[in-house]
Amino acid sequence: MKNARVISIITLTLIAALADSEPTLAKRHKAPPDPESIYAELTKAPAKDIARRNPLESDPEAIPAGDKLFQMHCAECHGEMAEGGKKAPSLLVDEVQKSTPGTLFWLLTNGVVRHGMPVWSKLPESQRWQLVSYLKSLAGPTKPTPDQGHTNH
């Protein structure tokens, strides 16, 4: 009897856990998180973080390495071309592209836990700066668009 109660509690919590992830059983008909509120997180970066410069700015390896890291850790939610997906917004928009490298680094480090973006401080600082280099490169003249196809480096 006691075992049945414990198993019932565990089962109900596991169902709740599955239902709480987005998009899943319970939320699949709900709208994805509002991109505006997620972009608004960028404005919360402290001044000293906004002013930080990317130490790998002139490293020619930083962009291809950042591309590799992006495909490994970010593309699953933000899309292979950073165009956005069901779970996370586009990173090609002005709100992101006009942010300073320091702001993007701050956001990567702290995540947006309330909206489902995990903290990425588990990647070493250099790798987070490589990701920032890649993200900033998307705004340049060689900015890829979804119909240009994607090349892995």
Next chain:
Amino acid sequence: MQKETFAKMMNDYKMRQSRKYRFLFARLVIILSVIAAHAQESPYIVTYDHYLEEPGNLEVEYFSTFGTQRGGNDFHAFWSEFEYGATAWWTTEFYLDGQSTFNESTLFTGFRWENRFRLLQHEHLINPVLYIEYEQTSGADKILKEVEGHDVESDYATPNSIARQEHDHELEFKLLLSRNFHGWNFAENTLATKNLTGGNPWEFGYAIGASRPLALKASAHHCNFCPENFIAGVEMYGGLGDRNSFGLRDTSHYLAPVVAWNLPNDWTIRLSPGFGLNDNSHQFLLRWGLSREFSRFGEAISHLFGGRQ
């Protein structure tokens, strides 16, 4: 005649059900094979850092511990973990434990169910995570996932036939503290556990760890042996006595180098030889683990049962 028709209908129904379950199982296998996610796992086996599973991802892990045993038979304990990221601040995990004691028997020894909650939204100097676990194990459980109270080597010398008759229902709380500094991770866990069967006092334990990737920058090409794929470190864990006799004495302590190899094809391999630091500890524990992470598991389950694509 009616009986025959009924039997035929039942038979058809059973066959349809069987086909349905086989179809669902095949779909699940296909889904899992295409939703692998790249992992960046810490090398710790006992210590926890403050990173939770990414939301919607499922990590399936197998761990194994070989232990030497004075006054008894050496053993091989093993456990499986199913770790699911419910949200960016909540991870839930289910364990199944077993062990095989040489010259004795192989047993299923129980299950554990743990939940970890991130307490602060942003990264701070020190990042706290609350850990709550319920476990229902037999006295023969030997996975040594933590050391608590006055756990000593001789506790594990009891033959399986006797130890399996003891049943424990435990609640365990941990405060996980962790920070990253110049590529290093430093983690400290303090645990308090209460056996719900009998009038045992609260027992305490600790685990600390430090680790660092072999390279901090990622290379620009995909590779298996790039140094950034390897994370090495060390962890130390042991008991802190109980409410009546708190302290480092009369319990066991271990020191274990740890290494994790995060493969680009979504697998992580961990290895950790552990050494007992006093006479109450097992002299040697060899642990290893294999894990694979599946992204968007919750979404896949939803699709499996007919959810929108």
